[in-house]
Structures are given as C-alpha cells and as structure tokens.
Amino acid sequence: MGRLNNILMEAGGIGRNEDGSITRLGFSEDYFQALELIKKHMESLGMKTEVDPVGNLHGILPGKDPSLKSIVLGSHLDTVIKGGVFDGMLGVAGAVECVYRLKEQDIILDHTLEIWGFNMEESSILGGTFGSRAITGMLDPDQPGYAEKLATFDRTPDDVRTAKKDISKYDCYLEYHIEQGDKLDSADIDVGVVNGIVSVIRYQVTANGVSNHAGTTMMPNRKDALVGMSKLIVAADARARELDDTLVFTVGKMSVAPGQENVIPNEVVATFEMRHMDKSVTDQFFADIQAAAKEIPNCTFTFKNTVAKYSTPCDPKLVRIIDQVCSELNISHMIMPSGAGHDANPMAHEGVPIGMIFVPSVNGISHHGKEWTEPHHVDLGAEVLFKTVLTLDKTDRK
Known part of the structure; x- marks a missing residue:
C-alpha cells in the first residue's frame, strides 16, 4: 500500500474496538490522538497549524499570491460508534496527500491551500456537522440549553463564537469522501463526481x-x-x-x-x-x-x-472541472448526488462553492467496522483531488 493508505491504516488504529470497528467520538481522547497524528503530518510538510476552540484542526500552506482566495480541502476526523476507517478521515488524509505531492514535485501554488479536519460531523447532542457549522458561523451558541450541552465537553458559547472564520476569503471547498452507498461499487465505476447533496x-x-x-x-x-x-x-x-x-x-x-x-x-x-x-x-x-x-x-x-x-447543489463549474480531470486521467466516473450529509453542506449554505469526489465503498457499507475502500481506489481519488487542485490554481472561475 502507498503512503495515503498507510496514513489511513495508522489513523484506523486509533479508537479500535475488539471487533475491528472504530469509535472515535468528537472531543474524546481518541479523537485528539487522531488529530495530533494528522497535525504532525501537516507540520512535517511545513504547514502552519492550529487547533481551534471547538476541536477543529486547521492547516495552512501559503501560496505565492496572498491576494487570491484560498482553495480549501477537508472532511471530518470523528467517527460514529463502531464506525470504519474511511468515513471522514479519507478526506483529511487525502488532502494531506495532496500537499505531499506538491512538495515532491516542487510545486508552489498561486493560491493558499487550507485543510480542515472537522470535529463532530457525526450526530451528537451538539448537532451534526458541528465543527464546520462553527467555523461558518451557522451555530447560534446562545440558543436555549446550548450552553449546557457545550459544557458537557468543557466548551462555552464564547468558544463557538471564537471559532468562526472569515470564509469570504475561500475560493472553494473540496471534499474527498467514500460514497457510503453502492452505486459506484455495483456499477464498477471508479469515481463519483458529486453534483449535489440530497x-x-x-x-x-x-x-x-x-x-x-x-x-x-x-x-x-x-x-x-x-x-x-x-x-x-x-x-x-x-x-x-x-x-x-x-x-x-x-x-x-x-x-x-x-x-x-x-x-x-x-x-x-x-x-x-x-x-x-x-x-x-x-x-x-x-x-x-x-x-x-x-x-x-x-x-x-x-x-x-x-x-x-433542503438539497445543496455543488458548484456547476467545479463539477465540470472534476469531470474533466477524470476524463483526462481516463478514469471511469459518473455524475451523481450524495445521499448523505457532509461538512460541505455548511460551506455551501454560507456561500462557498463546493465540489465533492467519491470513491466506491465495497458493497455499499459505511458507518460500520466492515467499511472498506480498495487501496487502488483510495489512490485514484487522491489523484483526482490533486489534479483538481492544480487545475483550480490556474483557472479563473469568475
């Protein structure tokens, strides 16, 4: 297996249950151990890193032109109870793999590249996509009873307010993810180009x-x-x-x-x-x-x-670019909706253009210890993500 698969397997050892499944809940000791693993990879690549007040990991690779908006990649670091290796972590580790390839090929992007490893995307008492809703400003920490819920994780409404970022500086957000369904696997297609989230x-x-x-x-x-x-x-x-x-x-x-x-x-x-x-x-x-x-x-x-x-459409220009990248790489692909929610939702709802890349889940299994994506599909999706970043860096999408 290659580097990206090795990172996934290493992360998959954190929160491992006796039955082989993974439980890495937001704010848990295992969650922060996985965060530190990815953070070390980021820092080894020269990225600036921070862990924000609500437990999100943020990495920044400065580009040549600070006047340009950032290209943003990400997904989540937490799992459901007795989940699998790939859900969420694939998108964060795949983003880090892009930086490894940039360094190996001595490429410095014009745009700054940012990576988010979000906390608590999975359902919890704080609501799903907690970390990404915090940075986009979609959370109202002053709603009745929310302070008490935050307190169970030793967090406060001020932590939520402090986590908010100026996402007007984001050019786009790309999320690499397993499909979590069986369309790609059943059709023997390598990549899904997502046109929206249902x-x-x-x-x-x-x-x-x-x-x-x-x-x-x-x-x-x-x-x-x-x-x-x-x-x-x-x-x-x-x-x-x-x-x-x-x-x-x-x-x-x-x-x-x-x-x-x-x-x-x-x-x-x-x-x-x-x-x-x-x-x-x-x-x-x-x-x-x-x-x-x-x-x-x-x-x-x-x-x-x-x-x-209600449904969240992906940016048509991003869909077209990802589709074109797949064609140029001669990778079998299909345009399809996502049947599950993602951290891309809050980004899109707050005005950031989003794109998503799917790779097959074997037998459509997800949120389960038997969740699996073949190593060659892991690497294929990472190649599509990398080439998409390179294309976006030289594309005027206005």
Whole structure:
C-alpha cells in the first residue's frame, strides 16, 4: 500500500474496538490522538497549524499570491460508534496527500491551500456537522440549553463564537469522501463526481386508534394504531419505489403506546424520513403519503414536519472541472448526488462553492467496522483531488 493508505491504516488504529470497528467520538481522547497524528503530518510538510476552540484542526500552506482566495480541502476526523476507517478521515488524509505531492514535485501554488479536519460531523447532542457549522458561523451558541450541552465537553458559547472564520476569503471547498452507498461499487465505476447533496426531510407521524383488551376485542371491532401505521409504512415504501429510483424512504424510529402485550395500541409515533435532490419529488411523495393515510380504516393520522434540510447543489463549474480531470486521467466516473450529509453542506449554505469526489465503498457499507475502500481506489481519488487542485490554481472561475 502507498503512503495515503498507510496514513489511513495508522489513523484506523486509533479508537479500535475488539471487533475491528472504530469509535472515535468528537472531543474524546481518541479523537485528539487522531488529530495530533494528522497535525504532525501537516507540520512535517511545513504547514502552519492550529487547533481551534471547538476541536477543529486547521492547516495552512501559503501560496505565492496572498491576494487570491484560498482553495480549501477537508472532511471530518470523528467517527460514529463502531464506525470504519474511511468515513471522514479519507478526506483529511487525502488532502494531506495532496500537499505531499506538491512538495515532491516542487510545486508552489498561486493560491493558499487550507485543510480542515472537522470535529463532530457525526450526530451528537451538539448537532451534526458541528465543527464546520462553527467555523461558518451557522451555530447560534446562545440558543436555549446550548450552553449546557457545550459544557458537557468543557466548551462555552464564547468558544463557538471564537471559532468562526472569515470564509469570504475561500475560493472553494473540496471534499474527498467514500460514497457510503453502492452505486459506484455495483456499477464498477471508479469515481463519483458529486453534483449535489440530497435533501433530508423528516415528519413525525402519529397514528391514533383505540386501546382495548387484546383477548376480548374481536378483529372486526378493532381500531389498532399499530396495524394502521404498518399499513401506511408499507404503502409509503411501495410508493417511494414507484415514484423515483433515487428517492429513499426510511422509518427508523417508532414508539407504541401503551406498550403492553395484552392491550391493543391506541397510539403509534414514527419518524418518516425521505431524501432526494428535487424538492418537488419529496413534496409529491409526502402528498401521496397523506392521501394513503386517508384510505386506511379505523385509524387517524397527524403529520408534523421536524426536519427540512433542503438539497445543496455543488458548484456547476467545479463539477465540470472534476469531470474533466477524470476524463483526462481516463478514469471511469459518473455524475451523481450524495445521499448523505457532509461538512460541505455548511460551506455551501454560507456561500462557498463546493465540489465533492467519491470513491466506491465495497458493497455499499459505511458507518460500520466492515467499511472498506480498495487501496487502488483510495489512490485514484487522491489523484483526482490533486489534479483538481492544480487545475483550480490556474483557472479563473469568475
């Protein structure tokens, strides 16, 4: 294996569980150990480094022309509980690999190159993409209860405010990542050129029926909320498959009341999540779910929208450049959306043009100890990232 794969394997040894998975939660001792590993690589390459007040790692490689905006690369250093080697860390280590190649080839960029290793991209009590939202100014540390949440990590609202950066000085943000799905692996395609990050829409759906004795209430007389909810889930699943082949629908959380073996459920609350690039598709899907609910007997439904994170398009010029780089390198590739959220989201929402490069996840596995990307794909994606940086350095995208 080459240098980048070796860095990934070394980082993968930090937070290793007995089953081979990795747990490297934000602000943990293992998190900061991994941060120090990457920081040492940065400093060995002559990069200026800092660890900001919320635990983000920031590296800077000055360019020849300080009047030009920075080209920014990054991803996250934390993992989910029992996660894998590649999610997040590939983007940070891949960015460092770009600097290694610049040094080896005696290339000094015109633009300053900045690398971010973000803290707590994964879900936590502080919210997902915590580190990147902090530097982009998207976090409101004064919202009720947030100071208490920060205090559990020995952080304060002032730390969040201090972490904010002037991202108007960023020309663009590139994130190198594993796909976390099976499109590339199934199609035997080497690289995904991401054209956007799909929306995440969630509804709290409540089904109401009538509780009664499970032994004495005959089937024709039942108003079972769980049966009603089950029918709606099956109908929604079938409709999602019909409506669009890139629409995904998930019910990952459900509660049943009163929750007794011998009592017919009178209330079931479930989370319906849908993801797609096009708002019109998720709007239509939700309308279809509501229509299906009206056709289910002996049960009533209410819907409450709890999350509405709409899709984030990648910058068309960056998509075109990455696509061109893949073609010039004769690498098989496809333009595709990302079905998962990333640190690129906050960057884009605050006005920084974003681009993303995907490489295959074997069998589509991610957030799991068996997460794997073949070494040759790791190196191919790094080559695309490196060549994209070189192209951007000489491209006027205004």
